[in-house]
Amino acid sequence: MKLQGNTDRILEYIVSNPGCHLRQLKKDLGLSMGTVQYHLNHLEKAGKIISDKFNLHRCYYVSGLFKENERCILRILNQQTARQLLMFIVERKSPTQTDIVNHLGITAASVNWHVKRLVELGIISESREGKYRRYQLVVEPRHIIVILKNYRTNLWNTWSDRLAEMFLSLSRPET
Amino acid sequence: MLTLPPFIFGPGASEIFSISQIAIIIISLVLLVLSITAYQNTNLRKVLLAAVIFALFAIQHIINFLDAVVTDIMPDDARFALFSSITLAILVLFFFAIVKK
Numbered sequence: 031m032k033l034q035g036n037t038d039r040i041l042e043y044i045v046s047n048p049g050c051h052l053r054q055l056k057k058d059l060g061l062s063m064g065t066v067q068y069h070l071n072h073l074e075k076a077g078k079i080i081s082d083k084f085n086l087h088r089c090y091y092v093s094g095l096f097k098e099n100e101r102c103i104l105r106i107l108n109q110q111t112a113r114q115l116l117m118f119i120v121e122r123k124s125p126t127q128t129d130i131v132n133h134l135g136i137t138a139a140s141v142n143w144h145v146k147r148l149v150e151l152g153i154i155s156e157s158r159e160g161k162y163r164r165y166q167l168v169v170e171p172r173h174i175i176v177i178l179k180n181y182r183t184n185l186w187n188t189w190s191d192r193l194a195e196m197f198l199s200l201s202r203p204e205t
Numbered sequence: 206m207l208t209l210p211p212f213i214f215g216p217g218a219s220e221i222f223s224i225s226q227i228a229i230i231i232i233s234l235v236l237l238v239l240s241i242t243a244y245q246n247t248n249l250r251k252v253l254l255a256a257v258i259f260a261l262f263a264i265q266h267i268i269n270f271l272d273a274v275v276t277d278i279m280p281d282d283a284r285f286a287l288f289s290s291i292t293l294a295i296l297v298l299f300f301f302a303i304v305k306k
Contacts, residue, residue: 190243193236197243197255200303 036061040069044079044090049104051087058191060198102151103169103177111136115144117178119154120171126162219274226270233263254302258295265291 039059044050047058055066070090073079081090082101089105106112111134118133119125125133130141145165148154154165167174240256265288272278279287 186239186242190239193239193255194243194249194252197240197251197302198249200251200299 036065037069037072040066041073041078041092044073045092047108048091049089049101049108051089051108053087054108055090058195060195100177102153103174106148106151106153107174107178111140112144112148115141116148116153116174119165119167120174124157124164124166126159126164128162130165223270223274226266226274229266230263230270233259233266237263251302251305254298258298258302261291261295261298265295 036059040055040061043055043059047054052063052066052070055061055070056063059066070079070081074081077093079090080093081088083089089101089108091101091104103116106116114134115130118130122129127138127141127145130145131138134141145154145156148165149156152168155168157164157166237256237259240252240259244252244256268278268284269288272284278284
């Protein structure tokens with residue numbers, strides 16, 4: 031009964047947070063790594079979820095809901111710096127690398143690393159304008175906004191999650 | 206029917222009491238709605254306990270505020286008994302949330 035409960039919780043979390051990864055599930059649901067892995071394997075074998083590897087993380091999605099390019103966007107939206115970079119490109123349309131560096135407050139090398147990944151995923155493209163490199167969206171900005179609106183948690187949900195975590199931390203976490 | 210408040214406040218104390226009571230009520234109601242959202246998201250009983258605790262806290266202070274500032278809704282002895290009973294219930298629920306696996 032308890033196992034079924036954890037499976038359902040993990041599935042519900044993946045439905046609400048597509049593109050989430052193992053550590054994120056472990057941290058947010060207060061479960062042990064082994065428990066999360068066990069239930070993820072169970073769900074994947076049952077065909078309820080699918081996963082793909084992205085950099086260091088394996089990301090999880092509900093089966094049949096997302097196309098390949100949507101999964102790419104979700105993976106990006108789940109990472110703070112990459113998300114900020116993508117949203118800056120959505121906002122500015124065609125910023126230079128210097129604009130991005132100034133806006134995000136991170137090094138040019140980091141920006142370079144992130145934009146390279148976005149270019150490889152086919153989400154943005156790079157063009158040269160004299161000595162400057164500019165970046166544009168390949169996908170429709172509206173498409174990104176819709177995904178962001180539907181699948182990123184809002185401030186209220188973030189607060190409610192924190193409240194739940196705080197309350198759960200009063201006692202020993204269930205494993 | 207409106208009647209006089211049971212307490213005579215000193216200068217400035219009434220305003221401080223009213224403002225702090227209203228702030229307590231608003232914040233506890235926000236926390237109540239947040240905990241209900243958290244319960245809907247997680248389905249965890251312990252989070253539901255949090256919602257009950259914040260609801261009791263809000264009720265306690267709404268009664269206190271209404272009785273002291275707006276209208277005398279119950280005799281003082283009944284209000285004191287109710288106030289301490291709700292405080293006890295809040296503490297018991299907190300204790301229950303901590304010790305229960």
